[in-house]
Amino acid sequence: ELKVEQNPLFLSMQEGKNYTIYCNYSTTSDRLYWYRQDPGKSLESLFVLLSNGAVKQEGRLMASLDTKARLSTLHITAAVHDLSATYFCAVGRTGNQFYFGTGTSLTVIP
Amino acid sequence: DTAVSQTPKYLVTQMGNDKSIKCEQNLGHDTMYWYKQDSKKFLKIMFSYNNKELIINETVPNRFSPKSPDKAHLNLHINSLELGDSAVYFCASSPPGAGLYEQYFGPGTRLTVT
Numbered sequence: 220e221l222k223v224e225q226n227p228l229f230l231s232m233q234e235g236k237n238y239t240i241y242c243n244y245s246t247t248s249d250r251l252y253w254y255r256q257d258p259g260k261s262l263e264s265l266f267v268l269l270s271n272g273a274v275k276q277e278g279r280l281m282a283s284l285d286t287k288a289r290l291s292t293l294h295i296t297a298a299v300h301d302l303s304a305t306y307f308c309a310v311g312r313t314g315n316q317f318y319f320g321t322g323t324s325l326t327v328i329p
Numbered sequence: 330d331t332a333v334s335q336t337p338k339y340l341v342t343q344m345g346n347d348k349s350i351k352c353e354q355n356l357g358h359d360t361m362y363w364y365k366q367d368s369k370k371f372l373k374i375m376f377s378y379n380n381k382e383l384i385i386n387e388t389v390p391n392r393f394s395p396k397s398p399d400k401a402h403l404n405l406h407i408n409s410l411e412l413g414d415s416a417v418y419f420c421a422s423s424p425p426g427a428g429l430y431e432q433y434f435g436p437g438t439r440l441t442v443t
Contacts, residue, residue: 250429252431252432254431254434256370260436260437261419261434261435261436261437262372262419262421262432262434263434264431264432264433267429267430267431269429305370307372315360315377315379315384315385315423316374316377316385317362317374317432318374319364319371319372319373319374321371322370322371322372324370
C-alpha cells in the first residue's frame with residue numbers, strides 16, 4: 220500500500236520566517252499535488268507537479284518534486300498570517316488514484 | 330457559480346439509520362470521487378467513478394454504496410450508520426487526462442452519528 224508521510228505534522232512559525240514542509244512517499248510516482256485546507260473548509264489546489272525536478276511558485280509558496288528520492292517540498296518564504304492552514308500533499312497513481320499525506324497544520328504567529 | 334456542490338452540508342442522525350449524501354459537479358469532468366476525512370484530518374479515498382463506472386473501491390464497508398446516475402452526479406448512500414462513520418465526507422472531481430490535473434473538491438458534508 221502506498222504511504223505518504225508529511226513532516227512536520229504541526230508547525231508554528233513567526234511571521235517573516237522561512238520554512239519547508241516535506242512530503243515523502245513510498246512507491247514510484249511522478250504526479251504530486253499540494254492542497255490547502257482552511258479550518259472547516261474544503262480543499263483548494265495549490266500546485267500540480269508532473270515530472271522529476273518540477274518546481275512551481277505562487278506568491279510565498281514554492282513546491283518542488285524529486286521523483287528519485289520520492290520527495291516533494293513546500294517552501295514558505297517570509298510567512299504571513301494568511302498562510303495559516305493545513306497543507307496536504309497527494310500522490311497520483313494510475314487509474315486516477317490519489318493518496319493523501321497526513322497533513323501539516325501551519326500556524327503563523329504575528 | 331458552484332463547481333462541485335454537496336448536500337446536505339450537515340447531517341446528524343442516529344445509529345442504525347440509512348442516509349444519503351448528494352454530489353453534483355458542473356465542470357464537465359469525467360471522474361468523481363468520495364473521500365472521508367476523520368477527526369485527525371486524515372483524508373482517505375473511498376470511491377472513484379469514471380463516466381459512471383466504478384474504478385476504485387477502497388476497502389470500505391459494503392454499507393457504503395456509491396451511485397452515479399450520470400457523470401455529473403455521484404451520490405453516497407450509507408446503510409446502518411455506526412458511530413465510526415462520523416466524519417466529513419468530501420466529493421471531488423477531476424478532468425480527463427490520467428492525473429494531469431488536480432481535483433476539485435466540494436464543500437464537504439459533516440456527518441455526525443449519535
